[in-house]
């Protein structure tokens with residue numbers, strides 16, 4: 001009996017130890033919290049955000065909106081992107097101005113994608129890297145089959161790999177409340193437990209959809225809340241048996257080649273998209289607290 005219990009425990013531990021996650025941040029140089037956009041504030045926030053990854057040599061990724069750097073100019077943004085690259089980040093395109101494909105023509109949207117490449121290609125080329133990844137604003141991928149196909153074709157022709165999200169959450173709501181003094185302490189208490197509830201939900205969803213836990217991809221935003229609480233967030237993942245992997249490694253998993261035909265105005269986790277393609281009943285992740 002004791003042997004059985006030990007064997008089960010070891011099996012559970014080895015299962016947990018296999019967990020993999022990619023940490024990704026959208027809306028560089030700052031998004032989702034309405035905080036200060038002065039050059040110094042942006043520099044400090046971004047440096048603090050990448051520090052835990054740089055010091056532990058962890059892979060991570062950032063998606064850039066070049067058009068959201070008006071306060072710091074092109075050279076200011078170049079400096080911040082180099083802070084991320086120095087820390088070991090993979091950088092991808094998140095469009096120039098964060099348009100919504102639901103209310104933008106495909107022609108205007110794709111022009112915005114191209115406009116959002118200019119500085120990125122330069123800073124990457126200086127390190128002999130190529131621009132590879134694209135993340136859809138709002139995770140919106142097209143509300144009609146024609147738009148979805150047209151956008152996917154455009155991205156393929158421009159040699160982009162789409163960067164899906166599986167751990168989808170509402171960090172931006174917490175980040176926004178965090179900049180208001182009366183909510184600050186409550187957000188500090190409730191943010192990591194909320195994210196853990198999301199992680200737990202999608203671990204189970206992955207097992208329902210694929211029969212196993214796939215390498216997951218977490219969506220966060222570049223903001224002060226994540227800069228301040230990243231060490232606690234990484235500790236939460238470690239305690240659940242996660243190692244941190246790159247987008248490139250995670251996307252090698254066969255799950256990311258699974259078909260999905262999600263056509264909607266909504267932007268949801270790819271686990272929901274694959275669940276729908278497999279005819280599984282709909283299920284929603286936990287809501288953030290009021």
Ligand SMILES: [Zn+2]
Nearest residue numbers: 026027137138
């Ligand atoms: Zn975004």
